Every structure is written in C-alpha cells, then in structure tokens.
Amino acid sequence: MATVLEAGANEGRSTDNTPEAVVVRFAGDSGDGMQLTGGQFTLSTALAGNDLATFPDFPAEIRAPQGTLFGVSAFQINFGSTEISTAGDQPDVLVAMNPAALKTNVQSLKTGGLIIADSGEFNKRNLEKAKYESNPLEDGSLAKWNLLAFDISKLTLESVKPFGLGNKEALRCKNMWTLGLSLWMFDRPRQPLIDWLNTKFAKNKVLADANIAALNAGHAYGETAEIGGQVKKLHIEAAPQTPGLYRTITGADAISLGLIAGAQLAELPLFFGGYPITPASAILHNLAKLKEFGVTTFQAEDEIAAVASAIGASYAGSLGVTSSSGPGIALKTEAIGLAVMTELPLVIVNSQRGGPSTGLPTKTEQSDLYQAVYGRNGDTPLPVIAARSPADAFDCAIEACRLAVQFMTPVMLLTDGYIGNAAEPWKVPDPEGFTPFPAKFLEENNNPEGKVLPYKRDENGVRPWIKPGTPDLMHRIGGIEKAPDTGDLDYSPATHQLQTDARKAKVDGIANHIPAQEVSQGTQGGKLALVGWGSTYGAIHQAVRRARAKGLDVSHIHIRHVWPMPTNLGDLLRSYDKIIVPEMNTGQLKTVLRDQYLVDARPLNKVSGQPFTIAEIEAAIEAALA
C-alpha cells in the first residue's frame, strides 16, 4: 500500500502519485469531540464514494481528567479507492489536539507520515501532564515525520469571534476547524457536514453558524496554502462498488436492524430485555426507538432479569432477545441453561470486550468463544454465530433469529467492541429478497391418545412451541430433567441419557441446515489456510490478498457458524498443509478446531485490546511459508 504521504517524507508530495488508501487518525482529549470529528469525516468519505473502515478507540472514563495520557480519545479511518476491510495499520496522518494525544499515538504513525498538531495546546502545563520534558514540536524529536504545527485553538477562536461565544464554547469548535482542514486535504465535500450541523444545532442557530464558520475556516486555511508546501490537496479516487443504494452502518446499528428484520421474518413480536453495559447498550437504545416494528424493550434491574424476562416473553410467544458483554453474559448463564433445558427460542448478543472480569471495557477482544460454546453447567449445547464486520452483523442477526425460532433453542451471536462501534459502507438490502421463516405454534392437541405432548420432537428433534393461553394444551415446563414427549419430571438414568443425547443431536443437526463453509479467498486445498472468525476478517483478508499478490499459496477461511460448524469444514481444513488461526485471544477457536477435526491448527494470538494489523498477519504468513 504505497501512499503519497510516505513518498512525501523524502521529496514532497505529488498529486500525480495518487494513493490507493489513506489512514487518518484523529486524537485528542476525550472532551475534544474526536469521536464526533471522526464520525463526520467517515460520513463525508462515504459520500465521496470511498470504501472505508473506522476504528474508534476511546477511554473507559466518560470525562477523564483533561490533558492526561489516559484521557486520550482517538478515531481512525482508512479510506481509499480499493476495497477496504480494516481500519488500517499505521496511520499516514495523525491529527494531535494536545501533547498527550501526540505522545500516545505518534509511535504508530508511519515513518514519513504527517503530524498535524495544535501548537496552542503545547503549553507547559499540558506538556507536564503528558510527561514531556521538552516540547516535541521544537526539540527535533519528531524528525522522522512531517510536522505541521500551528495554533488551531487561536485560529478557531478568530474564526468564531463574530458569534460572541464564551471562550470555552468557542474552543469547542476546534474539532470542526480540524475537520475542515482534513476535508480540504482529502477533497471531501463540506455540504453534508454543513447540513448535519444545521440539523444538530437546529435549536441554537448561533452554535450552528459558529461551527460551520470554524469548518469553513479550517478548509480555507488549507486552501489558501498558508501552511506552506507540505500539504497538498489529496484526492482519493472513489472505490468501485456494486451498484445500488448505500449507507454507512455500525455493528450495533446493523444488529438492531437485523433483529427487527429477523422478528418480522419469523412473524413474531420482538421482546428485548437488556441491562446497560459497555459496549452493548447501543442495541437497547436503538430498539427502544422502534416500537412501531412490534418491539417491546425492557431495561431490567440486572443482567439476570434481562435474560429471564426475554425467556419469559419467548415462553409467551414473542421472540425474546437479550444482549450484553462478557461479564453480563456470565451472569445470564444459568438462565440460558434453562432456555436450553426448556427448549425455548432466545437470541443472546454478546458484544465481546477485553477480559477477564471488568477487563478493558472499551477495548476489543475475541475471548468469549469458550464462554459461548462451552460456558454453562451440564451438557448444554447451543448454536453460536459470529459476525465478521459491521455490515455482516445484519445478516448474522437474522440468521440467529432463524435458528432460534426453527430449532427452539437459544442462539449466541458474537460480535465485539470493534464491530459494534466501527462503521463501514453497507449496500442497503431489499427486504423482498429475504426468506421468511414464520414461527409455528401448536394450536391443537398433538396426542390423539390423551394429554398434549410438549416435548414430542419432530424429525429435526424440535419440540412444539405452545403459548400459554391456548385452550386445552395446559402443561408445565421447567429446569428439571423431563420424560420424553410428556415433559413430566423424570430423573431416571435412562431418561437423562436419552434427553441429553436428544438435546445434543438437535443442536448438532443444525449443521445440516446452515450453508457449507466457503473459502473466502484463495483455493480449496493448498499450502496454507488462515482460519478466522469474527472481526479479524478485515486484517486477514488484506494480509492474504497481499501475500497472494506476491505469489504465496495461502487461502482465507472465515467461520460464521462457530457452533455447530459446517459439515464440510473438516475435509476443507484437511486439504491444506498448514493451518494458522489468528485470534484476539489465547487460542480458543484453534483448540475447538483441533478437538473437532484432529488438525494441526497453529495459533496466532493478540490480546492487547487492539485489532490485528495487516502487517502482523502478513508476517505470520511469510514465516509459515518460508
């Protein structure tokens, strides 16, 4: 991925040498509005037709002390004219709003990359807070990068002077000033931002105008070339895309929409029981606003009540859904076991974060795979699905609803903090193209000989769903082992063996009702396969693309159905000489693959709270094939 900015380190930038993709990182104090700046830059980038991926990286504290190293909030965007699937490795451009933001982010900047720094914030006090002994903008320590330092604070204050804002309010417009400069650098349209600001501050015209003035001033600052020859306007060509209607979407939004679509396809009301937890709360927020889609949302007193209420709703004939992150899923575990035992539909969304315990609430990790597949008392199997990207989360949510309703089982949908918060362009699907899977309720007694048989299984091992309120089908369900067909309490040895086997067979059998595993890039069979799941998709995809471009025999397999796995997966894995499993954990899928298929899957692990970089995976490919 050659970029102009790299070349610029030696000989100045040339507009002839248009980059394929550029990675920009906005970093500032958590109160500086960096997430907002990044989000709006994302939007204007998408509108310019670039493919893109973003990575918000923010502290767990809502307002960490100003200017401190741990209070730095950053937002990274990778956009360009080729297919983008990760937020990029090393940034080409770093916008640093204060010394702490510079210090925590500059080491990841490419050699020769561009630093835009607000020199107005590099005062003695802020330098001390960032633990700088001398001013890095002046002491030559940033020599290997291109440095553009100017007093953004002062320039912003000047640009909003006519609006008579207080100093504090005026300085809040700094992010818009910076955004204006960024838009100019990459030739992005300003109008969508202006429209957005007018809507956002519809009730406060002065604030809208001030922010727009700051945006325009930043843009004009670039335009009038006051900043010398270093930054030339960069135009990134639009990426080729399949024709159609597009929008940007985050994983949390995609899951919310997918759940609504899933409930509609099942022809069921959707009941969502949730409890606030980072980074899963956004789904509850989203669904609470969509009542007209037959959604009932309930903020429960705790995680246990959240899942229990969802199971209660499923028992009553709704599609019960709950969502959380690792620690909350742990609390829900006993109730999930009851849903397995009573065989009721339930969708559980786990937005994974760094663990164990409270761990890294706002950072990403994939360390709940064992929890999803194995983490319950007893032999308690349930299907597990993992989304690979924000847009993919929509399809995965529908798939989770389908399996839950068709097989009367809880389904765990794994996503993570990265997918939940990250945005990517999404080709808006036409609901006409979705296949419905209407839920069926038992309305008549299924037993000509006597009382209803709530645990009579069909050819797929699935029991009937019977709503309380249905005349003449009264029966009791619960967590105690039960006799086949009647569901009467029965803990005799033969019954427990039979029912344990039946529950396992039902979930195992789902493998026959899911798509076969495909090779997402490369060939079936070969020297090396990279096998991933979840949000590592983008990094693996790009690394394999680059390695294949160099002529290396490597393929990429990405598993959506983590449990049960597609029936062809074993044979597929055995068709490669070597298997590497990159995961943001200490090797959980790797262990499952070894266990299921007796293959020599090798781990490639990262648990730093940050996604894999393409380079890390590329290096592993090269080492394996050396």
Next chain:
Amino acid sequence: MNEMTAIKTTLKDWESDQEVRWCPGCGDYAILKAVQRTLPELGADPAKTVFVSGIGCSSRFPYYVSSYGFHTIHGRAPAFATGLKLANPELDVWLVTGDGDGMSIGGNHTMHFLRRNINSQILLFNNEIYGLTKGQYSPTSREGTSSPTTPLGSVDRPMQPCAFALGAGARFIARGFDTSKNLGEVLKAAHAHQGAAFVEIFQNCIVYNKDRFADFTEKAVADTRQLWLKDGEPMLFNKGTQGLRLNTDHLHLEIVDVVDGDWQAAGVLVHDVKNRTIAHMLVELPMALFPVALGVIYDDPRPTYESALLGQDAVAREGKVANLAKLLAKGQTWTVQPEDQGPLSGV
C-alpha cells in the same frame, strides 16, 4: 388478576396428574388445596392461568396445578413473569416463592417486581428455613436459629417480608397461614387487586422447622394471638375484648382492653386498607408482644407497569407504519450507478 370471562371449573379441574412430592404433613399441601379450591370460585380459566416459580419446596407448586406452569431458576421467577406479562398481559399470573427464593437469592427481583407493580399474585411461603437444601437458616429465621450452617445459633437479624414489600412500593400486602380457613378469602382479595399483590403465607416445615408458628396458628391460642383485619372494621381480637390503639404521643400501636364491646371508647383503630403508615406498623408488630396481623393489611391500587409501558408503546406506534425497507435505508445514503460506479447523489 385480569378482567376475564368466568369459567366454570371444579377443584378436580385444577389438580394435575403429577404425584405431589412434598413431605407428608407439609404445610404446602394445605396451601395447594386452598389455591385449587379458590380458583373455581374466581371463575379462573386454566388455559389463561400461569403459575411461575423459582427454586425450593414451594417452587414445585406449578407442577401440581393443571394450568400452564413454568418452574424457573432460583430467585428469578419475578423476572420471567415480567417478560411473560409484557408479552401477554391477558394472562393471569401467580408467582409462587419462598423465604429463601424470594427474599434471599431473589430479593432484588422481588423488590423491582413490586416496585414496577406487575399485575399478578405473589405467594411467598415463609417457613423460616431452607427445606429443599436440608435445613439451613434463612433470611427470615429468628435470631439464634440453630441449623447446619449456624450450629451455634444464627446471629443476624431476620427480615420481615411484608415490611420489605411495603418498602419496595407494593400496593397490596396480605398475610395468612397454611392451615387457616381464611386463606381462600385472602387469595381472593389478592386476585381482585389490580397490580402486584403480595401475600405472605406462614407455612409449617414439618421436617426442619416443625411448629415454628404454632404459638399463633394453633386453635387453642387463635383468639389471643391472631388479629384478622377487615377493611372498615375495628382491630379487635380475643373475642372482641382487646384491640389495637394508636399511641399518638409515641407513634406506635398498643393493646387496649375493650369493656362491654365499646371499642370506640377504648380508642380502637378502624382498619383502613389504604393507610400505608398503619400498614407499616401492623407488619412490624413484635410477634412476642402482639397478636399477628393477618388478612388484607394494605390494598391501594396504582396503575400497573405493563399497562403504562404497553400504553406508552401503543401511543408511540400510532400513525406510524412499520416499513422495514424504509428503516434499512434511513439516514444519509448515496447511490452507486451502474455506468460510472461513482457516487451520484447524496441524500
């Protein structure tokens, strides 16, 4: 309870075909019978009735009633019932719990269920002991209770379930005991209440806490030890020779003698089921010094959670069409055209 068409049933219609597995002589048998006898009197429909329980001896209850039933997990029955009622508010839901299930492991859910005021009947069987786990002391066990986990006697003070319920915001509080002939009336009043009706039922655990309540439930002491409350009637006991009076100087209840039936002269309080302050005093009367307040102690309905929430949702839905295609395409979109594969229109 819910508005419903009365259905004609008999006690037999409410007996399931399951073998009842409580210990012989357990107070639960009497409660089960009282419930099964009362349901036909209420005109209840077995198809629309759901018994939901947690874990413990009491929580086996749903298996023995031939309605719908859900035996859930320890302490969480209120949370399951909340989802059930929100998904189908037409159902007539009875929660069956115990002092361990409802006050210990499930205290949080009981609190929030009462606070939200979900329309249902909560029957809390209080036997002051853990029965199913073999006799450990419970949060309602009296100080000094000797048990496998407290061989030297328990040192923590017991809680009063009714005081807890009132504190949590319950709008209906009643008390009864397993063998009482009045239990049916108490259940009927609970069922008539629109909202979460909390009924504490003292229940004799024949094996681990035998005769714990005999000092007020036995026939021989019934007159002196039981104060059956009736709305609008004076708080009299001991065949009308004693009553409760409010000491306004120190704001507490006290026992007064009633001479020649002239309770007014003695200043005996008239029970007002809407008086929350007196209700607090009644449920906290020290058992050793006062008769035990039984019957409907407090009954002052407020709108239920499900009617408020579902009503709000219905208003939010008014005039809106659920168009999935439109929802998916919401926000700022752009179109990629087949010819140039570049963006043409930002919306």
